[in-house]
Amino acid sequence: MDVINIRTFHRFITIHLVVVFLFLIIPCGVFSQLSPGKLTKAHSSLEGLSNCTLCHDLGAKISEKKCLSCHTHLQQKITQNKGYHVSKDIKGKACISCHSEHHGVNFEMIRFDKKTFNHNLTGYELKGAHKKIDCTQCHSPENISDPVLKK
Ligand code: HEC
Ligand code: HEC
Ligand code: HEC
Ligand code: HEC
Structure with a gap:
């Protein structure tokens, strides 16, 4: 038994x-x-099996540390507690909830509505005349300080 x-x-x-x-x-x-699909244009140089772990930890998980290890300018701003990425819109949210990947080269990783965007969240309030001018008056390539994005 x-x-x-x-x-x-x-x-x-x-x-x-x-x-x-x-x-x-x-x-x-x-x-x-x-790979579930091609990376967006901005990341297309990271295509290929040898690069998966630049963004992924083992087991497909996305590592925010890894994102920020390339996006050092953004990391700096977060460390200084400055800019949109430390605002209440972002706190507690995963990068991938706003920046998805593998949806093809033409996928826009940054999607937000310029018309309804609350500029106060950037830490720089638009007042008076600044409220009326076009975004591109200030946000032109010459004014971008992030060397990663400037190219
Ligand atoms: C530039 C960064 C980046 C690189 C490089 C990258 N991925 Fe991803 N991957 C992502 C992001 C961001 C997501 C999350 C997408 C989402 O959930 O919206 C993702 C999601 C995935 C998923 C789906 C995970 C899930 O839980 O559904 C798989 C599988 C995956 N990636 C495999 C790969 C493989 C294999 C490679 C290498 C050939 C690779 N990835 C390279 C950023 C990257
Ligand atoms: C190996 C370095 C590297 C890693 C890792 C990396 N990126 Fe990037 N990323 C870049 C470069 C370089 C660019 C800008 C390319 C260009 O437009 O010239 C970029 C562009 C972007 C953009 C702007 C896209 C656009 O359309 O302007 C976003 C958003 C972004 N990355 C988010 C992420 C997120 C989220 C992760 C982690 C899942 C990540 N990146 C991981 C190098 C990296
Ligand atoms: C609630 C949505 C949201 C979340 C969460 C979020 N982002 Fe963003 N991200 C945006 C928007 C909107 C922009 C465009 C405005 C700007 O430039 O700040 C942007 C821009 C960017 C850019 C390009 C501009 C720059 O400053 O370099 C990068 C890179 C980026 N995000 C990476 C990240 C990473 C890494 C994380 C996680 C640590 C993250 N984002 C979390 C919404 C988000
Ligand atoms: C008067 C000039 C001016 C105008 C007009 C303007 N901005 Fe800005 N914007 C700024 C300044 C200055 C910053 C802060 C830059 C920094 O922190 O590096 C900023 C920051 C931002 C950021 C956050 C960048 C980050 O990573 O934190 C976003 C997104 C943004 N602006 C979007 C817009 C949109 C959309 C419009 C049009 C509706 C607009 N801006 C109009 C000057 C302007």
């Missing part, structure tokens, strides 16, 4: 270990082989 029980127990454990093992191994295997 006891012997049978131990055998059954062993078989039970073995099957479960195999199942658990497969669940652990399959996502890693798929991750290392398949």
Whole structure:
């Protein structure tokens, strides 16, 4: 009686270990082989298997640290507690909730409505005449200080 029980127990454990093992191994295997789609133009130089871990930790998770290790200008502003990326719009949200990837070269990673954008969140309030002029009057390539984005 006891012997049978131990055998059954062993078989039970073995099957479960195999199942658990497969669940652990399959996502890693798929991750290392398949990109869900092309990266956007701005990141197209990061295409290819050797670059996945520039953005991903193992197991497909996105690492915000890794994003910010390239986007050092943004990291600086966050450290200084300045700019839109430390505003209440962003706090507590994952980068990928606003900046998705793998939707093809023409995908806009930055999507926001210029008309309804609350400029106060940038830490620079638009007052008086500044409210009426076009965004591009101030936001022109010459005025962009981030060397990563200036190119
Ligand atoms: C420039 C950064 C970047 C690079 C490089 C990159 N990815 Fe991604 N990847 C992302 C982002 C951002 C998401 C999240 C998209 C979302 O959830 O909206 C993502 C999502 C994924 C997902 C889906 C994960 C999920 O939970 O649905 C897989 C799978 C994936 N990437 C695989 C790869 C592979 C394989 C490579 C290399 C060939 C790669 N990625 C390279 C940024 C990157
Ligand atoms: C290996 C360096 C590197 C990594 C890692 C990286 N980026 Fe970038 N990213 C760049 C470069 C370079 C550009 C600008 C390319 C250009 O337009 O000249 C860029 C552009 C962008 C832009 C602007 C896109 C546009 O259309 O103007 C956003 C948003 C962005 N990255 C978000 C992210 C996020 C989120 C992650 C993490 C998932 C990430 N980046 C990871 C190098 C990187
Ligand atoms: C609530 C939405 C939201 C979240 C969350 C968010 N962003 Fe952004 N991001 C934006 C918008 C809108 C812009 C365009 C305005 C600007 O330049 O700040 C932008 C611009 C950018 C740019 C290009 C401009 C620059 O300053 O370099 C990069 C790079 C970027 N985001 C990376 C990130 C990273 C990395 C994270 C996570 C740590 C993140 N974003 C989280 C909305 C978001
Ligand atoms: C009078 C000049 C001026 C006008 C007009 C203006 N901005 Fe700005 N904007 C600024 C300044 C200055 C900053 C702060 C830059 C910084 O912190 O590096 C800023 C910051 C931003 C940022 C956040 C950048 C970041 O990463 O924190 C966004 C997004 C933005 N403006 C969008 C707009 C939009 C959309 C319009 C038009 C509706 C507009 N701006 C009109 C001067 C202007």
